[in-house]
Amino acid sequence: MVLDTQLPSRSSHEASSASQGPYESGFDADIVIVGAGIVGATLACALRNSGLRVILVEAKPKTVGLGQRRAYAISLMSSRIFQSLGIWDDIRPEITACDRIRLSDGAHPSLVWLRPEDLRRSEDVVYVAEHNAMLRPLYDRLEQTPTLTWHCPAQVESVEYHADCAFVHLSSINGPSNGPSNDPNDVTPIHLKTRLVVAADGAQSPLRQAAQIRTRGWKYWQSCIGFTVRTEKPHNNIAYERFWPSGPFAILPLPGNRAQVVWTAPHEEARRIAALPEAEFLDLLTQRYGTQMGRIELETPRIVFPVRLMQSDRYSLHRLALVGDAAHNCHPVGGQGMNMGIRDAAALAQVLARAHAKGQDIGQTQVLRRYDRWRKPENLLILAFTDVLDRFFSTQWLPVVALRRLGLWMLRRIPLARAIALGLMAGQLGRKPV
Ligand SMILES: Cc1cc2nc3c(=O)[nH]c(=O)nc-3n(C[C@H](O)[C@H](O)[C@H](O)COP(=O)(O)OP(=O)(O)OC[C@H]3O[C@@H](n4cnc5c(N)ncnc54)[C@H](O)[C@@H]3O)c2cc1C
Structure with a gap:
């Protein structure tokens, strides 16, 4: 042939x-x-x-x-793979281990906290690493x-x-x-x-x-704006995933008072937000981000990625x-x-x-x-998990809103539900290559 x-x-x-x-x-x-x-x-x-x-x-x-100036959430499984390659000791000092992950549904006050203990582990389960650190x-x-x-x-x-x-x-x-x-x-x-x-x-x-x-697949109605910020106050190694109707908004803590932001919004809105003058952009970011980290400065340009x-x-x-x-x-x-x-x-x-x-x-x-x-x-x-997560949290249709509030309630109350969610994020499900 x-x-x-x-x-x-x-x-x-x-x-x-x-x-x-x-x-x-x-x-x-x-x-x-x-x-x-x-x-x-x-x-x-x-x-x-x-x-x-x-x-x-x-x-x-x-x-x-x-x-390349980008950062990623890196799972426990990826860290294991890097350990088996003998490079983890070089990577680990350059990156942040997340002590906690905070999930929230837009402006709704109830929060879900995911911690390593949910997987019955004393070690870290999710890290944030910049491209060149790996x-x-x-x-x-x-x-x-x-x-x-x-x-x-x-x-x-x-x-x-x-x-x-x-x-x-x-x-x-x-x-x-x-x-x-x-x-x-x-x-x-x-x-x-x-x-x-x-x-x-x-x-x-x-x-x-x-x-x-x-x-097979599809293009989403959303784009992501990715960039790094410097914050006045420490992030205390907390990663945030906040689900707004326009799309998920994530903050990943980086070494020093720095964080990677991944801000999802419908294409047109994402392009408009990314093109705002810096002061207006930072105001809007503070509304989304909250004031808990004090004054925020942009560290890298805002890059818009279509999502598919x-x-x-x-x-x-x-x-x-x-x-x-x-x-x-x-x-x-x-x-x-x-x-x-x-x-x-x-x-x-x-x-x-x-x-x-x-x-x-x-x-x-x-x-x-x-x-x-x-x-x-x-x-x-995993593709199905991320798709359901995005759709489930992007709708304001009342039956789904009620269902996701129930889901968040279960995550708060049922340790097994938290263990499954965190296990999936930390790469603990499926056949392990190491
Ligand atoms: C906004 C955003 C946020 C993300 N956040 C996360 C996250 O937190 N955690 C996570 O796990 N993932 C995240 N991802 C996904 C992640 O960025 C990608 O899955 C990852 O970068 C893919 O890596 P890769 O090595 O497969 O491809 P690439 O990084 O694209 O590398 C491909 C390489 O191939 C080279 N190449 C291409 N064609 C040729 C050719 N003909 N000849 C020679 N070389 C060639 C290119 O130059 C390039 O260096 C995110 C993605 C986006 C868009």
Whole structure:
């Protein structure tokens, strides 16, 4: 079987000239991972001791990835995965552990508090980490991995899938590992022969689209405004999720008197709010945020993200696997997207390492289906959870309002209900990869 899967941005002429080359040579790697965001880098790190040779291809210079100013809620399960990779001790001093999570329904006075004790744990169960607090230790570890080769900045242009191998054609800027070029025309074509290609190339995943893997889902009526603030008073390590009819509003505590805000609103309203002059924006933010943290200052620009739910029909094909946002996207409520991707990476690494140890061909559908069967249903559950949460709290229809007040009452009164909610957020349900 030969499937020449050309990425949408390339013309057929470019693809055919790129594919002339090293067809007779041996394998350059066992696995080519496309995308060195947190998910792709976690997968590469998880494969370090597997005996498999890995090539990591990233389009953006490393300094750009490391410079991203975003923060995420990170679950207990993700922390376990980072522990197993030996990088948790580098990450932990840079991030915040949430002592408590406060849930509330708009202006309604009753509150639900979730605490580690609800899971009968004395340790922390949810953290907040900035992008580079996770990416830097991952990259540092990968720099010390002799079985890994970087191509960065380098862009994958097309992929050919054959019965016994795949060819990845990429344009490397200024050679394989020499860092960013000053001359944008200084592009070297590179051809890699591999057993397996992993798409960790984000929500638009050119590799998923080129392989014509169907996706299901929808765009929400909402966008998210994401930014970091500095506060006058300490946040006391409390994370807030407040459900307004326009959408959820989350505050994630960061080290120092700082916090990441994720503010969801209908598209038009989100764009209008994000474009307000700073003083007006901060006034509105204080109305939403409350006055408990004193004066608030913006630390980063306000970035607006449209929100969507997406699940790929399959997470693998012959010689191709999808991980992270390439496979699924969810509403940011509950902070699950990155955690799902980190877990995909750990699960896929485990499946591949075991297959390799048994002498199996890691690009075969039979091997990759184990990963599909493991992660697809678990991710579907989380997608459904975030969707229901968003819809349930965004409506003012009285029967639903009554039902959600009952739900919040149950969360306050019934320890098992709190344990299930927190267990889901902390990644404690489902098959564990570590
Ligand atoms: C507002 C908002 C808030 C969020 N909050 C949270 C949260 O609190 N907790 C949480 O768990 N998740 C959260 N998420 C979700 C999270 O941001 C994503 O799930 C996560 O960033 C996906 O990581 P990734 O590595 O799969 O993809 P990406 O980070 O998109 O990485 C993909 C990489 O692939 C590279 N690439 C793409 N195409 C090519 C190519 N052809 N060749 C080479 N390289 C290529 C790109 O340059 C990029 O570096 C949030 C999302 C939003 C929108």
